[in-house]
Amino acid sequence: MPATHFGVKYAVHIITSHFGNLVAKVCENLLKRGPLTLRLLIGFTELTPQQVKNSLLILIQHNCVQPFSVDQAEGPKVTQYVALIDNILHRWRFAKFMTVVSQEFDKECELIIKDLLENGRLTLKQITEGEYAVKDTVEKSFLKLVNAHFVERCPAPEAVLEEASKDAPKKRGPKSSKIVEVPETIEQRVVAVAAPSAAMRFSILTDSETDAHGGSSSSMSTGDKRKHDALELDEFANNEVVLWRANFEEFIRCLRHKACVENVRARLDDGAALVLRAMLKSTRTAEKKVKTENSVPVSFSTIYEEVINSEAGRNLTCDRVKASLSLLCDERDVDEDESYSVDLKKILELAQNDEVESIVLKRYGRDAYKMFRLLSTSSRALETDKISDMTLVEKKETPTILYKLWNDEYLLMERLAVTGARQAQFLVWKVDRPIVWKHVLDEMFHAALNLSLRLAYEDEQIKEVQLLPAHKRTGPLGKQWQRFRNVVYVMHASQLKIDDAIMLFHDF
Amino acid sequence: MFCRLKVCNFCNSLRASSFSSAEQSFTVVLGETKNEREAPGAIPVYLVHWIIAMSKRKQPDSSSPADSLSQNERILYNVIHGKQDMGIWTRDMKKETNLPDKVFNAALKTLQAKKLIQEVVNVQSKGRKHYIATEFEPSKELTGGAWYSEGKLDKDYINLVKDQFAKMIYQQKVATLEGIADAIRKTKIFKTEFTKQQTEEIVRDLVLDNRVMEVKSTGMGEFASIQIGKVCYKCKSKGGTRGETKVGAMASIPCGVCPRISQCTPDGIISPSTCVYFAKWLDF
Incomplete structure (x- = not known):
């Protein structure tokens, strides 16, 4: 789902709090006006060229902006800059990314990812010369992270777009273009073109950068070299410096899988959740894109092997796993050779429904909740009286509730005039998912922004008390301090939760 | 008049039960053979129709107001x-x-x-x-x-019926519509029997309430006794009690349920720093 009005505001707020006003101003212009050249940016921001350049460098370093140019037959090549809103929003999730790494890898890997997240892009040299541990083990950890796709090579410094927009997706080969969703926005097109090829992206083949470290390269890439035999070494030799960054896509994939598993746990049971986790874990590297609708088909034996790999899974018998699979997969999801695939899109859709319905319930009450549920499952628009009959709500109250929902953009309404012996007018109502979902997402961005602003406000209020040494915070000041700590605790928890919801609607 | 209906045994039984009560569902069978139909005692078909029509019509009581x-x-x-x-x-x-x-x-x-x-x-x-x-x-x-x-939705009654239905579904773990109706009939809690449509209405309302969910039988595990593909109902929470819907991320913070969110801006009259709902929420 594309970012909304408040999505942009929230992104600008994130940049402001991370990099200050100047950078935020540049970023805001890019987000609101779309791709711009350096000259236009200077004009719109009314900053000095040096300030704009520096801001852009920061944004590029942190993967928030991607330069590109359009391949024109005539005229000079002009570099434009496009803001990558998804990457900006991911900045709020670094803590979640760190949790993912800490659950799967050792401390050293954690430190590498931390370094990469803090600095945006780093060369291998910078990573290995960081403050941590022995170089040899750092390199091993790095290798592990690259192999698991958590770290990737940075995209091309400047993507070159082909003029005709239709040609862009074809680059991926004639066969895959049918399966791969055609990128729509210029942002998506630029990202697709700038990204290194799939083989290059996670390749740790020796290059000038690692050569400088002598023997280390041979120890780290022997296994990988065989994998990428086909790649031409010359190509790499030309690259001056290879930059690495954390692969947000992989982190989002992990979080998406986690969300699916937790939803299945709530909806079905622990057994089904375990089975789904095993399925997703064994096929994670085979997934083509983050928003994949169905999990990669996998055989029963592989699933069972993975299930009993975990401690909790060891008390599941084959029959129980099969029963869970029958709950998770429809008949059409099971191939002839008994490989199973789960409809992840459906799981996430149900979770989205829950979120929206819970807003309706809290805001408009139980009757409205029932009407909303009825209309969102109904394939066609329903008439007021019919809604009242089906939800067992008093006929007089129904129009009022429906009107409220319509007024806040949760429902669509249409007037139908019947001409005949008796003239009559009917109102029919329905839920238009894309419209409602976009509206809800916008409100979520708004809520996230508000939480953040309120937290900053609370922080400002307590500043004086905060500066006092701990032993002086007694009496009313102590109470204020305690309250502030509670506020921070509640706000942070809410921020994490609301971000989960935003991911559910925006990234998954 | 009825005495002449000696055409067959069936007509005799009509006479015995007398026409004035509920015999709309009876069909009068005339003699099978031509001889029988034309026998002296037989009556023409139109007469039979007339007799039935007469019997269906309510005879106004002579002493009625x-x-x-x-x-x-x-x-x-x-x-x-x-x-x-x-x-x-x-x-x-x-x-x-x-x-x-x-x-x-x-x-x-x-x-x-x-x-x-x-x-x-x-x-x-x-x-x-x-x-x-x-x-x-x-x-x-x-x-x-x-x-x-009396022209009003009887909410108390509906809630009572719904609670009983939810209880039955919970007891059966997985229940079909027929199963629920049967169980309700056996409890004899309600004097009247529910029609199929009424049962459907109540179960649908439970589904809309999110207390009960609709599932299709897979024929395995708990569905073992139910035909594959048949629509069944399951309780969402223990006991099928009310008000246990999971609160979402948005609904648990003030902005998620704020009636003024559309007027709220960072520097406006309504803003996160001046918000009364926030103040109330963060009042520890």
């Missing part, structure tokens, strides 16, 4: 009676009878006093007075159906 009506009252009564179980609105009555107001009101009063007609509440338009002949039960359109009583 309807007999002692004046002409105007009779006109009014006929109009109301003619609308059968749909009843009629007073203004429509006036239009159709064309009686002067005074006469009309007097006639209406008399008819009510004689208990030939009664007032009914129409759920569609409660402000309008509707009358119906006492002979008829008000139609579903008029009363709103089984869940209405």
Whole structure:
């Protein structure tokens, strides 16, 4: 789902709090006006060229902006800059990314990812010369992270777009273009073109950068070299410096899988959740894109092997796993050779429904909740009286509730005039998912922004008390301090939760 | 008249049970063979039809109050009676009878006093007075159906029924519509039996309430006794109790349920720093 009005505001707020006003101003212009050249940016921001350049460098370093140019037959090549809103929003999730790494890898890997997240892009040299541990083990950890796709090579410094927009997706080969969703926005097109090829992206083949470290390269890439035999070494030799960054896509994939598993746990049971986790874990590297609708088909034996790999899974018998699979997969999801695939899109859709319905319930009450549920499952628009009959709500109250929902953009309404012996007018109502979902997402961005602003406000209020040494915070000041700590605790928890919801609607 | 119906045994039984009660579902079988049909005792088919039609018609009791009506009252009564179980609105009555107001009101009063007609509440338009002949039960359109009583939705009753249904579903773990109806019948909690439609309505309401969920039988595990593909119902939470819906991320913070969120801006009159809902929420 594309970012909304408040999505942009929230992104600008994130940049402001991370990099200050100047950078935020540049970023805001890019987000609101779309791709711009350096000259236009200077004009719109009314900053000095040096300030704009520096801001852009920061944004590029942190993967928030991607330069590109359009391949024109005539005229000079002009570099434009496009803001990558998804990457900006991911900045709020670094803590979640760190949790993912800490659950799967050792401390050293954690430190590498931390370094990469803090600095945006780093060369291998910078990573290995960081403050941590022995170089040899750092390199091993790095290798592990690259192999698991958590770290990737940075995209091309400047993507070159082909003029005709239709040609862009074809680059991926004639066969895959049918399966791969055609990128729509210029942002998506630029990202697709700038990204290194799939083989290059996670390749740790020796290059000038690692050569400088002598023997280390041979120890780290022997296994990988065989994998990428086909790649031409010359190509790499030309690259001056290879930059690495954390692969947000992989982190989002992990979080998406986690969300699916937790939803299945709530909806079905622990057994089904375990089975789904095993399925997703064994096929994670085979997934083509983050928003994949169905999990990669996998055989029963592989699933069972993975299930009993975990401690909790060891008390599941084959029959129980099969029963869970029958709950998770429809008949059409099971191939002839008994490989199973789960409809992840459906799981996430149900979770989205829950979120929206819970807003309706809290805001408009139980009757409205029932009407909303009825209309969102109904394939066609329903008439007021019919809604009242089906939800067992008093006929007089129904129009009022429906009107409220319509007024806040949760429902669509249409007037139908019947001409005949008796003239009559009917109102029919329905839920238009894309419209409602976009509206809800916008409100979520708004809520996230508000939480953040309120937290900053609370922080400002307590500043004086905060500066006092701990032993002086007694009496009313102590109470204020305690309250502030509670506020921070509640706000942070809410921020994490609301971000989960935003991911559910925006990234998954 | 019935004595002549000696055509076959079946007709004899008709005579025995006498035509005036509920025999609409009987079919009169005439003699099978030509000889039988033309036998001296046989009656022509049209006569049989006539006999049945006569028997279905309610014979007005000679002593009924309807007999002692004046002409105007009779006109009014006929109009109301003619609308059968749909009843009629007073203004429509006036239009159709064309009686002067005074006469009309007097006639209406008399008819009510004689208990030939009664007032009914129409759920569609409660402000309008509707009358119906006492002979008829008000139609579903008029009363709103089984869940209405005196023109109002009987919420307490509905909730009671819903709770019982949820309990039955919970006890059965996975239940089909027939299974639920059976279980309810056996408990004998309710005096009346629920029709299939009523059962469906209640279960659908439980589903909309998110207390019960609709699942399709897979024929495995808990569905073992149920045909594959059949729609079943399962309780969402323990005991199928109410009000256990999971609160979402948005609904658990003030902005998620804020009625003023559309007017809220970072520097506006309504803003996160001046927000009263935030202040209330963060009041520890």
